[in-house]
Amino acid sequence: MFFALYTALSVRLHQRLLTTGYDLGIFEQAVRSYAQGRAPVSALKGPGFNLLGDHFSPALASLAPAYRIFPSPMTLLVAQAALLAVAVVPLSRWAYQAHGRTAALVTGTGYGASWGIASTVAFDFHEICFAVPLLAFSVTALGNERWRAAAGWALPLLLVKEDLGLTVMVIGAYIAWQGSRRLGTATAFVGLAGSLLEIFVIIPAFNPDHSYSHSGSFAGAGSPGGSLLGLLHLPMDLITPQTKVITLVLLLAPTAFMALRSPLMLLALPTLCWRFLSEYPPHWGTSHHYSAILMPVVFGAFVHSLNRWAPYSSTQDRRTLRTGLAISSAMTVLLIAGSPLSQLADPVTWQTPPRAAAAHRVMDLIPDNATVAAANRLVPHLTDRCTVTLFGFPDIPLTADWIIVDAKYPMGFPMSAQDESHALDQARLGGYYTVAQDNGFLLLHRTTPDHFTAPHRTTPDHRLTSRDSVGVT
Template sequence: MHPPDKPAFDAETAQEPSGGSRSEVAWWIWALAGALFFTYTVLSLRIHERMLSNSFDLGIFEQAIRSYADGHLPVSEVKGPDFPILGDHFSPVLVLVAPLYALWSSPKVLLVTQALLIAASVMPLALWARRSLGSLAAVVIGICYGLSWGIASAVGFDFHEVAFAVPLLAFSLTALANNRFRAAACWALPLLLVKEDLGLTVIAIGVIIALRGDRRLGIITAASGVAGALLAMLVVLPAFSPTGSYAYTFWLDSPGGGGGLGDLLHKSTIGLITPQTKVTTLLLVLAPTLFLAMRSPLMWIALPTLLWRFASSNASHWGTSYHYSLVLMPIVFAAFIDALVRRRSSRSSLRRCLAGCAAITFLLLPQSPFWQLVQPATWRTDPRIAVAHKLMDRIPDGATVQASNKLVPQLTGRTSVSLHGWPTSRPRPEWIMVDGTVPQHERWPLNPLQERMALDEARSHGYSLVANEDGYVLLQRRS
């Protein structure tokens, strides 16, 4: 077997690559990353402009980053009055967004940052594919990775801290596959600052480093992952948490805590009886690579994320929605490249593999959020949006507010806003604003009847009606 860092052939010439300079291909790899950045940015900004972003999670993350920009530890009113975010998830990496937010105080800063981070992860994978498999492979793999369903699901759903993990993983796994172990470790260790569960991923990377030849560095890396994860989950998070404990122990409790052994056994049994969602997710993770990714030891690095998700009692972790598969995409595509390099296949065989990867990626594309970009509805502006902003403009900066889910991210930049109807929202805010036209199946956390009752109760306890226009209701607390 040839060393994994040596190219087997050039797919375009069927000859050993000449080892040309990187500058020969850098321009189109930059262009590919730039085109994907533009795609991600346009989609996420358009979703926000259409008022389709959410309190959970764009509102939460903007409040956390706004706190950093204001010079204090992150809190989120959406989670609860002055709720310390470092007691929920350990993501100090968010402080890196604060300088940008200080220049432009808008949730759009978060969305653009996320787009940039994900687009940047294409470059190491495409460069590795070009160097080892040829330019055709680099183009196809770069596009298929950039448009993969896991990335699309994340871009189409607000902002999340794990966006920082994507380029770190892409650079780390590229270095690891090419036996640059020190670089692999250096790119992996910052994952400990992205989210507490990524310490398990660092452990996996350390184990692979040790098995591939640098035992000492691998053990140090894995030990750092263990120490980082335990420190975050057993010390830092409980210290900041209002409950004094880590709310997601073993990722087996629903957000907000609760659970326990009985709940764990009950929900785990349900998960075993109805595994279809988990099986579908696993198949979709591997399908774009024609399951060839399983031939690479790099796929072991995906195991910690898959295990905690499938062991979780929160059913939203099992499926393909939201952002939960984002960190899997650089792993599975790095494993795909590694598997293709190891196969030493003929040019025609490689092209069949690439064609299959492209076919599955584009077959799934109409089901992904990226498809919104070619839908006319995406580019139409609902007149109600102008009405909503007109009414929100009546709320002064710095006011305390309770608002409907989709309204929260429109107010987080200049008010102290929480979610209307959420149990831990700040009581008796100065303003309440709700959207009464949200379809019943999208109403959250209150159903229509509960929302009407809550508004009636507010009016009977000192709130006056300021406006009722196009389904938007704005109340103000009387002094």
């Protein structure tokens, strides 16, 4: 069921031109490169930019076979939906085996409808989707004291993203603490060493600047008093501003805060720490994909915490268990109202704006294998057949033969509407000519009008109208 819901939401957002080049387009370029037997190059990140120099995510290569058969951004969206939905299986099965059908239903629904997963589905595609089922299986194995299985599911996280080695390290520490000391120590060492190797050696080797660009600045690092003052301020940085506290409350609320009773919650610490110490505000909140890997940890800890009232030795234990499950269910229902999944109940979601058809009419004029500088919302509709860059992105020279933008409703990224208008004027001065204009979508080509021939069909020069906007709700 959740696979169908996730697929429906992400596909409809794409069909309504609400996906973006940053990030769906970037990942499609990488997967397309893998499918063609090349390194994962993304022109959106820069000329010849190898994505292994940005994040270490070779797990993306596993999508190459499917992409060769279905070369479309939809392939990535459907794969993400499947990976996120698979995590329901181990969590709900564990709950069923340990506590019965009601616990399984509450756990599976709570995870599947959680805001962290819904936000991920609603925001393009991200490599983190590979980590979610791996963590779900690993956490389930930890809770059942199957130490080898837990380590086996955790180690592939090193191929998903470089920071996840720290999560592997914590999993190893947990195994050493609760079970096999030798296995746990080895797992922890591999996790830490893997992250350090990826961050300080592998990624810089592929990065044009020979550095890890995401080391960036963390809160307190640039304090006037130096590094010591920054370290003293770290505890406050973890809980301020208020957004971070709200995120923590919303993270635990769907489990009636019972997840805190399980030591498995320790697995969430690496992700929470780097996010809350970051100076990038979106890392602190509940939007985007940043909380996806926390969901299987929280609901795994929830199931584990229920063991405190098993085997229901008293009436009070049974009452406590029922109350916890009831509160968890109520919180899940309550939070769905503000979740991206609620969009599926909105009739607007199932209506494709007329402007989407206009956008595709203009994009159809661009020949396959062309070089294109496109607006962010249009990028992922071209990356399966063209070499695409983001129009107006800083420090990336404009060398594309084609430019396509939404002049009527510019997104405002990577530049303001005023700056975009100025950039278009500069492009015209540089030799680009308008060859099509349909409902606000503007197509320019670097050639003279006399030499332009539409590769498929021509369309009339539609002037701007007041039709429904795409990307504005």
